[in-house]
Amino acid sequence: MKYLIAILGLLVVFALAFVGSNNKRKIRYRPLIIMIVLQAILAYALLNTSIGSFLIKGFSSVFDKLLAYAAEGVNFVFGGLANEGQAPFFLTVLLPIIFISVLIGILQYTRILPFIIKYIGLVLSKINGMGKLESYNAVASAILGQSEVFISVKKQIGLLPKHRLYTLCASAMSTVSMSIVGAYMTMIDPKYVVTALVLNLFGGFIIVSILNPYEVSKEEDFLEVQEEEKQSFFEMLGEYIMDGFKVAITVAAMLIGFVALIAMINGIFDGIFGISFQELLGYIFAPFAFMMGVPWKEAVEAGSIMATKMVSNEFVAMLELGKHTAMSARANGIVSIFLVSFANFSSIGIIAGAVKGLHEKQGNVVARFGLKLLYGATLVSVLSATIAGLFL
Template sequence: MLAASSVQLANLTGLAGIAAVIATCYALSATRNRIDWRTVIWGLVLQIAFAVLIIRGETIARLFDLFLPGAQSVYLIAILLQLAVLFVVARYIAPLAARTPMLWVRRIVLAEIVIYALKFNVVGALFDALKNGAEQVLKYSSTGAAFVFGVFGSEEGMRSAFSTALGDKTASVAFVFAFQVLPTIIFVASIFSVLYYLGVMQPIIRAIAGFMSRFMRASGAETLDVAANIFMGQTEAPLTIKPYLANLTRSELFTLMVSGMCHCSAGILVVYVSVAGVDMRHLMASVIMTAPGAIMLSKMVIPETGTPETAKNGAKTHSEASDTNGPVNVIDAAARGASEGLLLAANVAAMLIAFIALIALMNGIWSSLRDLAIAHTTGSLQQVVTAVPLTIQQLLGYAFAPVAFITGVPWGEAVQVGNLLGTRIVLNEFVAYIELGKIKALLSPKSFMISTYLLCGFGSLTSIAIMAGGVGALVPSRRAELAALGLKAVLIGVMSNILAASIAGVLF
């Protein structure tokens, strides 16, 4: 009974997280009277609906079994419903309006699709397939890495090679980040380059953008950029709307920045699965949920007061395939993707070396100052100094523990999850995911799941320079504005992830 009450309390704290995010964005709004509450409502509805399909999809399917048992009955009822409505339309409504029959046909087909999707948990099955696909990508990547690096290229090879010499200690050396994770970045970059060359990704991005633009009253350019951020990085996604960047309104520009801060590119998600053991389904759910969340929160903080260039006519994707400097064939696309992946892998390696060493340096300085303070104080003051956290990570954990708690993390684990969130904001999400993998066994399944959502975004203090430099190079006239909005974009980007984590926490 007590355990059930604790679970219900954790779910209710997730509701507090949702309310806190909305209230904070309202308080930070530049012009509160211009907030479009339809955008806010639809942003919440889309996120909650998608989270329900991912986290509670099987439950919904079982509920349908109570009323529509068996697959055949579902098809039969749908067909009978379609025939009945078409009969009514043809006999009574069609003579009144020529467009009515086709309108009703579309509605019926849409209703059937929704019923089938809910009954058979189609979204859940799709994300299970993505999860299995990610696992296969890791295996294929290790095949290429093993060819280049030998036994160092796969964890299994390392275990086999060192099991005789090290015995039980083999596990401590079996995983080598440089040889087993970085090659995955190269392989995935090559895959996505081929997909973009073949034109597979562009229709998906346009479909997502059109869906959000219709329901959330956002312009074509900003929704296209937000949709692209699901699959691309924070500096690559703006390339899809390059012709429109110079004329974006301030609100559109802020939405572009927030979207870059709260998303992780699909190509890097596979690496997070490798280093932290997180569930690919929740990673993909996070990047999709934060798409409407980014629009919703950015439009609250900086509402649209101008007239966007693409408000009515939408925006066309600026495709690399149409560029004269683009790949000439599939082989060229794969090779270019591998080269770009190599640069990204080298950047990740350099960043990890520098940042992890920086953490050690900061902890060393912090520890020395703490020891010095203890040595030069006495009595109650010394007791206060002794209670100060031993490391920067612990300090961040205490600072962000309340944030973790309102997303649904139990208070006993809030400091650990708060530490991860602080690490993500101060350094970056990659370091945070590595730390998450180290403490996976210490967290409950719910806290681990919520952490997956909290960390799934590029937004950090270091990302301000990346955003200002990358997007600023595409539109130099907006560079000062990009820099001025940078800190606020990081804040709202992180809050988009907190909102997604809170929704997931309520439903888990």
């Protein structure tokens, strides 16, 4: 039965993408089929094989050690502030982002990261049939983050037509930054984080290839990565430490605002209608949760968490998921994979602002197709969760 529901879910996702396509005649189906098969193979390997378990365990253990190292710095500054046996979210989940940011800075400084990103992108471009720039950007987004990635391609921003700019922005919204992956792993099962990272990379190309199909000629297929201004090693460290701190503070501020706002709206709805706002959204999103593979009896509960992510962000939704301890392992896994992306309303402003900071005209272009960005990125999350649901 779950396979029939999964097939229905995939058909709905592709139908919704097809309806929103800006050029249905240019859709190339061969790369789509290849990437869907790759998604299924990778999902099976990561979720149902000993090799996949070994890789996920290894990836998770690396982040466990990094978070432990980060805790040394946090405890040095904030030791004794928290009550014994209690671990404030800001200290244990958000502040370690600073240390991960520093490591990314070191890998950038030593040119290891740009080398890895560039050549993985080149390999992907052979699979997805898209340009080298698009493939580079997708990999870079998953490591550098949805706003920082545009700095590395800022020379090209002003030269890109609208359709290529959309693809770059959609990749940025469909993935997550490596600097906050460790934070996710403290909130949901690491195997779902890793699976989502891999599936979203291909899912982004699949959905964009339907929503926004085009071909890139050899003349247009340029890949010139912006080199950062040469700094001393310690200047770089200081910059990435502050960048990581800004991310942690920004996430904390958004959590305070969104959690409080949702609590107020829930209270208003509960007082007037006898049902919370999140429960109401749960009924709206329940059919999508069911098509992703969530059992119908848990679909409203799952739909509520999915909606919370879209109207706030993935951190708020992950905190909400943690409260649903009675949810089945299958439903928990599917929802967890759906949550691992930047597909929410606030990301529209973040991405448009990042591009506008580099090129004002192109930033305005991004703002105009912002809702379509969210539409596409949400379909990517649904697609990844549906594929994973086949093997949970």
